[in-house]
Amino acid sequence: MSTPKGASKTTLAIAIILILLSGIIGFFAGRLTAPAPTTTVTPPAATKDLFSMTWDEIVQKAKEEGEVTFYGYGADWDRIYFENISKAFEQKYGIKVKYVHGDWFSTIQKLEADKKAGKAVGDVDVALVWSVPFKQALTEDLVWNVPAAELIPNAKNLIDPSLLYFNDLIPTGGKFIPVVWWQVVFIYNKKYVKPDQLPTLDTLLDWAKKNPGRFTYCDPNKGGSGHTFLISVIYWLYGYDKFVMKPFDQAYADKLFSSPGKNGMNLWDYLNELEKYMYQPGSYPPGNSAAMELFARGEVWLEPQWIDVLAEWIKEGRVNPDDVGVYDPDPGIAVGGFDGVFIPWNAPHKYAALVFINYLLSEEVQYRNVVERGGVYPVVKGVWEKVPQTFKDKWKYLPIEELQSKFLQRHADFMYYAMQQWATKVGGG
Numbered sequence: 001m002s003t004p005k006g007a008s009k010t011t012l013a014i015a016i017i018l019i020l021l022s023g024i025i026g027f028f029a030g031r032l033t034a035p036a037p038t039t040t041v042t043p044p045a046a047t048k049d050l051f052s053m054t055w056d057e058i059v060q061k062a063k064e065e066g067e068v069t070f071y072g073y074g075a076d077w078d079r080i081y082f083e084n085i086s087k088a089f090e091q092k093y094g095i096k097v098k099y100v101h102g103d104w105f106s107t108i109q110k111l112e113a114d115k116k117a118g119k120a121v122g123d124v125d126v127a128l129v130w131s132v133p134f135k136q137a138l139t140e141d142l143v144w145n146v147p148a149a150e151l152i153p154n155a156k157n158l159i160d161p162s163l164l165y166f167n168d169l170i171p172t173g174g175k176f177i178p179v180v181w182w183q184v185v186f187i188y189n190k191k192y193v194k195p196d197q198l199p200t201l202d203t204l205l206d207w208a209k210k211n212p213g214r215f216t217y218c219d220p221n222k223g224g225s226g227h228t229f230l231i232s233v234i235y236w237l238y239g240y241d242k243f244v245m246k247p248f249d250q251a252y253a254d255k256l257f258s259s260p261g262k263n264g265m266n267l268w269d270y271l272n273e274l275e276k277y278m279y280q281p282g283s284y285p286p287g288n289s290a291a292m293e294l295f296a297r298g299e300v301w302l303e304p305q306w307i308d309v310l311a312e313w314i315k316e317g318r319v320n321p322d323d324v325g326v327y328d329p330d331p332g333i334a335v336g337g338f339d340g341v342f343i344p345w346n347a348p349h350k351y352a353a354l355v356f357i358n359y360l361l362s363e364e365v366q367y368r369n370v371v372e373r374g375g376v377y378p379v380v381k382g383v384w385e386k387v388p389q390t391f392k393d394k395w396k397y398l399p400i401e402e403l404q405s406k407f408l409q410r411h412a413d414f415m416y417y418a419m420q421q422w423a424t425k426v427g428g429g
Contacts, residue, residue, distance in 0.1 A: 050146065055153055059093070061351035067096040068352035071110075072128040073103045077312075081373055089359050095352050104129045111142040111344050122346035125353040130339050131168035131412040134176050137342065144343040144350065147174030151354055154361035157380040159400075160407055167338055168412035169244060178338035179360045180369060181377040184228040185326045185333060185398055187310055189301040193325070199302075200330040201236040202263075205270070207302070208277035214301040216279040216291060219427060220419045223288040224337065229304040230422060231415040232333045232408070237261030237270065240408050248413030257418065267418075268425045275426065284427060295319070304333065308375025311395040315374065326396045332406035338379065377403070 050058070062068075072082045079101040086097035107127050114122045129137065137143050149155040149164045155177055158164060163178050165171060188198060192214075199207035208215045220226035235243070238261050246252075257267040265273065275281050279300050285291040288309050294300040296319040307326070313319045341360065343353045359365060363386075366378040370387050374395045378384055384400045 050151055058151070058351055059355055062095060062349075062355040063093065065095070065349040065352045067098065068125045068349050068356045069098040069100065069123060070126045070128070070356065071100045071102065071107045071124050073101065073107070077373065081369075084372075085360070085365055085368070088365075089356060092359070093355060095355065097356070100124075104133050108133050108137055108142070111137065111346075112140060114344075114346055115140065115142060120346055121348050122344055123348070124344050125347040125349045126341050126356055127344060128179075128339060128341050129176075130337050131170050131176075131410075132416060134167065134172065134340070134342060135170050135412065137344075138172070138175065142344055143175050144345050144347060145175075146343075148343055148354060148357065149174035149177050152177065152358045152361065154358050154380060157361065157382070159379055159381055159404065162409065163338065163379070166409065167340060168336060168410045168415070170412050176340045176342050177357050177361070178340035178379050179357075180339040181335075181379050182224070182337055182339070182375075183307050183333075183335065183377060183398075183403065184225050184232075184304050185307055186329050187295060187303060187305045187396075188325045188327070189295070189298065190323055190325045191298075192301045195325070198325075198327055198329070201233065202330070204329070205263075205274055205277075208274060211301065212277045213279050213299075215274075215277070216285060216294060216300045216303050218288055218291040218303075219284040219286055220422050221427075222284075222286045223291065225288050225291065225304045225306050225309070226284070227415055227419050228334055228337070228410060230418055231410050232304075233271070234267060234414070234418060235334065235408055236331055237263070237265075237267055243411045243414055244409075246411075248411075248417065250417065253414055253417050257421065268421075271422070271426045292319070306375065307396060307398075308373070311375035314395065321394070321396070324396060326398060328398055328402060328406070332403075332408055334408045334410040335403055335406070336410050 070082070070086065072078065074082075079099075082099055082101070086099045089095065090097055104127075107124065107129065111122070111124065111127070113119075127137075134143075149172075155164060158178065159181075165174055167176050167178060186198075197207075204215070217229045218226040220230045234257070238256055242256065260266055261270065263270065279294060285294060288306055291300070291303050292305060292309055292313055295303055295305070296313060310319070310324065310326070314321045314324075341357055343350055343357075347353055361380055363380065363383050366380050366383045367386060369376055370378055370383065371391060377397075377400055
């Protein structure tokens with residue numbers, strides 16, 4: 001069953017208490033455990049307790065280090081954005097930034113190779129990743145064992161306090177700091193679908209039956225809009241409270257996903273029933289852009305899609321913005337993902353890394369993140385209100401308040417397992 005509002009608030013209240021407790025534990029963990037000094041680099045926490053330093057002292061130490069290396073990833077416009085931000089940081093602090101554009105997989109591989117080789121002084125100071133590779137890095141001890149979120153002033157301004165210690169409901173211990181908020185919504189073709197005809201998740205199957213062939217979602221294993229839709233359906237069927245703060249358990253997942261949900265159907269029966277009325281039943285677009293292509297051609301009238309993908313297609317003139325409507329179907333599409341950064345255990349410039357991450361969370365940079373990229377939300381408070389309404393309308397943003405009122409974080413572990421199961425129970429025909 002879906003989560004009653006009262007129960008949801010109770011769950012969240014418990015979550016906040018646990019978050020605060022983990023913060024206290026993380027604080028003392030940061031004081032008691034720090035990397036050992038090397039012959040060439042003296043990690044900050046080994047010489048002076050970071051938590052007794054003022055932020056000005058940390059900034060001064062960062063300037064003495066004089067450089068920071070940032071590994072990022074994404075499309076070409078992501079590279080341009082990060083290069084511009086790096087230049088602005090250099091001008092502000094006089095600290096040189098080396099930006100390396102690649103992919104998160106190769107960054108993790110590099111850190112793994114460092115660990116295996118016993119390389120105590122590495123080349124990466126700040127690594128951009130998402131929840132699943134961060135969990136991998138944390139499990140393999142590739143992350144600096146200090147809760148950086150508790151040291152960085154701007155981290156205290158995150159739009160939701162849970163993000164200090166959880167990302168996609170994976171415990172981060174304050175060592176992962178979100179810097180970009182991506183969001184999936186439902187997009188619809190206004191020429192064929194009127195606002196009073198928009199389905200909720202409760203009525204999506206009925207809508208698909210009345211409009212056969214006009215709904216799709218991309219293969220969850222080939223596009224984030226697909227697996228975000230998948231976890232959102234799971235929350236709708238079984239309730240967010242079945243997953244929040246719960247460690248992954250395969251037996252639990254198997255039992256739950258094969259049991260009747262809120263509409264009397266189990267997850268796999270529901271998705272297979274929905275498939276019968278989708279675009280080319282049994283065929284799923286192999287990625288976000290492939291799904292967007294179907295929408296742009298008018299073959300599909302309704303689909304889950306990333307706002308930034310939609311914005312990019314509007315910028316390129318590949319879809320008419322006047323024909324596109326966006327909304328968040330009740331009870332809500334899960335928020336995120338949140339791309340974020342961490343400091344590797346062998347980062348050579350940890351002070352500079354802290355200052356650079358704080359800069360990424362500044363109102364100045366978060367504002368630029370929204371207006372220069374389009375389709376992303378700020379992760380700190382006080383920025384959204386400064387973005388012109390004309391800009392929000394142009395790139396089809398939903399009000400951030402609407403998303404925050406629900407704020408259902410994806411559970412990366414259950415989501416990833418559901419993706420694997422989907423491949424055989426649904427996508428495999």
